[in-house]
Amino acid sequence: MLPGGDYRHFQRFILAELPTYLQGIAPSVDRTYGAGINLQLMYGENFRFSSEPEPGLELVDIVTNALRRGLVGNLGEEGWPPLRGLMIHRSDVYVNPVGLFQGADRKVATALLPAMNKFREGGRIMATSSLQWPESNHKA
Known part of the structure; x- marks a missing residue:
């Protein structure tokens, strides 16, 4: 996870502790965001897959x-x-x-x-040319 990221919506997949079978095997890294991700739980979510073109x-x-x-x-x-x-x-x-x-x-x-x-340069300008300010806002 990227430092400073907002992962609140992802919290339900984050493990508080490493499972016993991974202790001593998993590399020691910064555990700021938890011990890891429960991929089984994450992949069990209701994802929408389609064989049709999107x-x-x-x-x-x-x-x-x-x-x-x-x-x-x-x-x-x-x-x-x-x-x-x-x-x-x-x-x-x-x-x-x-x-x-x-x-x-x-x-x-x-x-x-x-x-x-x-x-x-070359990006779209969000203000269009048709944007007109009311006359009362014009300062001479």
Whole structure:
């Protein structure tokens, strides 16, 4: 789990203590968020699986993979900058990669900077041109 994350909704799956059969076997790590996750309980939840195409989910998968491949250099630059038009413009970069491993290598993050900096423009502006302020709000 990421430090500082809000895992209250996930609390029912978190083990307070390691099961006896794992004691002495499981690596000693920070147990701030509990002893581990009860995967049997988690997988027993009522998940919805479908063999039918899920267009929204498939689109998200395509976009995410194109962005990931663009950032690591496995997709030519003509393939991923158009993704900026799907994102909301803000003053900082539109994407913030997260390393899900301990001791994230700064060289990797530095290598991503040139591509990430291209995600500072080209996003959608949330205020539309049809947005008009009432006359009483205009100051001369």
